[in-house]
Amino acid sequence: xxDRDEIAEAYADWRVRCNENxxxxxxxxxxxxxxxxxxxxxGDRFTVVVRDQILAELTDGADEVADVVVTATSEDFADxxxxxxxxxxxxxxxxxxxxxxxxxxxxxxxxxxxxxxxQ
Amino acid sequence: xxxxxxRRPGPAAAGATGVTVLRRALGLRTVxxxxxxxxxxxxxxxxxxxxxxxxxxxxxWIAVGTAGLLALMAWGCFxxxxxxxxxxxxxxxxxKRAMDDRVALTIxxxxxxxxxxxxxxxxxxxxxxxAHVLGQTAWVAGLMIAALLAAAVVSNLRGVKVAGxxxxxxxxxxxxxxxxxxxxAVVRSHRALRFPLAPLHGHHPGDFLEAVAxxxxxxxxxxWVTTSAEEVRRPHDIHRGMFIALAILxxxxxxxxxxxxxxxxxxxxxxxxxxxxxxxxxxxQAGLWLMAGVTAATAVNTFxxxxxxxxxxxxxxxxxxxxxxxxxxxxxxxxPWVPVVAxxxxxxxxxxxxxxxxxxxxxxxxxxxxEAMIYAVAAFCVxxxxxxxxxxxxxxxxxxxxxxxxxGIVVFGVLAAVASVSVANHFDIVPLIVIAVGxxxxxxxxxxxxxxxxxxxxxxxxxxxxxxxxxxxxxxxxASGASSAWSVAPK
Numbered sequence: 001x002x003d004r005d006e007i008a009e010a011y012a013d014w015r016v017r018c019n020e021n022x023x024x025x026x027x028x029x030x031x032x033x034x035x036x037x038x039x040x041x042x043g044d045r046f047t048v049v050v051r052d053q054i055l056a057e058l059t060d061g062a063d064e065v066a067d068v069v070v071t072a073t074s075e076d077f078a079d080x081x082x083x084x085x086x087x088x089x090x091x092x093x094x095x096x097x098x099x100x101x102x103x104x105x106x107x108x109x110x111x112x113x114x115x116x117x118x119q
Numbered sequence: 120x121x122x123x124x125x126r127r128p129g130p131a132a133a134g135a136t137g138v139t140v141l142r143r144a145l146g147l148r149t150v151x152x153x154x155x156x157x158x159x160x161x162x163x164x165x166x167x168x169x170x171x172x173x174x175x176x177x178x179x180w181i182a183v184g185t186a187g188l189l190a191l192m193a194w195g196c197f198x199x200x201x202x203x204x205x206x207x208x209x210x211x212x213x214x215k216r217a218m219d220d221r222v223a224l225t226i227x228x229x230x231x232x233x234x235x236x237x238x239x240x241x242x243x244x245x246x247x248x249x250a251h252v253l254g255q256t257a258w259v260a261g262l263m264i265a266a267l268l269a270a271a272v273v274s275n276l277r278g279v280k281v282a283g284x285x286x287x288x289x290x291x292x293x294x295x296x297x298x299x300x301x302x303x304a305v306v307r308s309h310r311a312l313r314f315p316l317a318p319l320h321g322h323h324p325g326d327f328l329e330a331v332a333x334x335x336x337x338x339x340x341x342x343w344v345t346t347s348a349e350e351v352r353r354p355h356d357i358h359r360g361m362f363i364a365l366a367i368l369x370x371x372x373x374x375x376x377x378x379x380x381x382x383x384x385x386x387x388x389x390x391x392x393x394x395x396x397x398x399x400x401x402x403x404q405a406g407l408w409l410m411a412g413v414t415a416a417t418a419v420n421t422f423x424x425x426x427x428x429x430x431x432x433x434x435x436x437x438x439x440x441x442x443x444x445x446x447x448x449x450x451x452x453x454x455p456w457v458p459v460v461a462x463x464x465x466x467x468x469x470x471x472x473x474x475x476x477x478x479x480x481x482x483x484x485x486x487x488x489x490e491a492m493i494y495a496v497a498a499f500c501v502x503x504x505x506x507x508x509x510x511x512x513x514x515x516x517x518x519x520x521x522x523x524x525x526x527g528i529v530v531f532g533v534l535a536a537v538a539s540v541s542v543a544n545h546f547d548i549v550p551l552i553v554i555a556v557g558x559x560x561x562x563x564x565x566x567x568x569x570x571x572x573x574x575x576x577x578x579x580x581x582x583x584x585x586x587x588x589x590x591x592x593x594x595x596x597x598a599s600g601a602s603s604a605w606s607v608a609p610k
Contacts, residue, residue, distance in 0.1 A: 010587065026451045034142070065142045082587035088438030092208045099141060099349050102207060102431060103280065103453075109438065110453040116583075 010081030068100030150360030156420035176314030186334025498527030
């Protein structure tokens with residue numbers, strides 16, 4: 001079980017990788033979204049905001065309107081942000097669940113793939 | 120797959136999301152239009168015309184109604200499975216839990232060919248119909264097919280998505296105009312219906328069975344809307360929407376078949392554009408142009424839904440590691456360009472082969488057989504998963520699971536077998552060969568290639584190593600709180 005600080009540390013690393021990736025920034029053009037993260041095991045909730053092709057800092061809580069909601073275990077969130085976990089594998093096995101438009105879900109997956117695999 | 124027509128804020132579909140509200144969520148109207156629109160492709164008109172040959176006089180509506188009742192059983196199965204797995208990846212989730220994953224993947228890949236067939240068929244029918252109303256020759260139709268598919272590929276690559284409002288309008292307009300044309304054509308014929316209640320008059324009972332198999336194809340793809348389960352405002356909108364869509368399809372398809380059998384001659388029924396002749400019977404030359412426009416409008420849903428659904432599924436399967444990673448490459452608009460281009464090329468080849476050989480009836484038979492097969496698989500999954508996952512949440516349950524599920528497996532299995540060896544009321548094994556080749560290639564890939572793909576992915580993963588640092592030891596008593604370097608910003 002990963003605590004809030006571990007998830008925040010992982011996210012901080014992921015955020016830098018995403019914001020410094022030119023290709024990813026091109027992919028995020030015009031994609032301003034609010035993403036909620038819900039950890040099923042700890043009950044922790046976070047908000048990620050993407051605005052003007054930049055990922056903002058992770059904020060605590062998730063009690064507003066969102067474009068996408070990602071639900072996973074805290075360990076999966078930490079592994080995902082460190083790039084040690086393929087979110088699509090977890091999604092296709094039902095361990096990560098999503099709510100939101102398909103194109104938004106695609107962008108989220110693209111972020112994790114491009115940030116670590118640069119495909 | 121769907122657009123944003125009926126999008127308003129709604130509670131997130133995920134159960135554990137608590138107070139979160141989705142900014143944009145699909146409502147019932149768009150679910151119904153998506154389900155209906157995906158099923159009502161241009162191929163619908165050819166399948167309806169083909170069905171007429173198997174029954175007496177104007178009684179094809181009975182075969183359509185019977186197929187509708189069977190489709191209702193498939194609806195029950197998909198509703199239960201979608202309720203258990205409300206995700207775009209549902210088909211992978213329930214099939215891998217109900218059977219060996221290699222079998223599940225083989226069936227899934229074979230089923231994907233239905234999407235290619237429908238896209239190819241729509242390109243062929245729309246191209247042929249436009250060439251006909253313009254008085255152009257067959258090679259012009261070929262050029263139009265290529266142009267249509269090229270436009271679909273380019274718009275997909277550029278991330279253009281038909282807005283939900285446009286999709287809703289296109290679907291409901293197609294259904295309304297088709298209904299109007301069918302009714303008007305019958306009324307203006309000034310002739311009474313022939314044998315409207317005697318489908319077997321002068322026909323063998325086996326003919327009726329084949330008519331029902333084709334009838335099932337009229338509803339094919341209504342279940343693709345389940346891939347929108349993550350976007351809906353209310354989870355039950357999916358199964359309600361599919362039910363309404365089936366009811367609409369039964370009514371519209373019954374009217375089309377009755378009108379076609381009533382006013383069209385044999386050579387018109389076996390043409391690539393019987394709907395144009397129906398339009399002309401109803402409103403003269405204006406009706407012909409009207410139906411040409413309606414035929415083109417059906418492509419909105421097919422190209423929008425077909426390309427997006429298939430390419431995203433291929434992308435996700437490649438990301439999962441079950442297809443080569445090249446299929447997960449994205450362009451700068453986050454579109455999986457390799458699957459999109461591949462779908463366009465394969466659809467073009469298939470549609471040009473169909474145009475050159477005139478074998479669209481084979482396409483209809485293959486589609487009907489594959490659709491019946493996937494309905495049988497859905498029934499099998501429902502029957503198998505009840506004891507395997509007894510505690511899984513089921514917002515919708517197929518009543519009398521053993522009876523209806525077992526009946527569904529048998530009936531849809533028989534219909535798949537019948538459809539695979541019958542083309543235009545003649546025994547023909549070409550559809551079976553096409554399916555066997557598709558299934559064989561899928562099985563070959565799953566058994567021989569996939570293990571190597573997965574091994575290569577594992578090797579890449581091992582080479583990358585693990586980035587996550589080892590967990591920090593617990594802090595000593597009296598130490599300060601978490602480092603500000605990685606603390607969460609307060610909201």
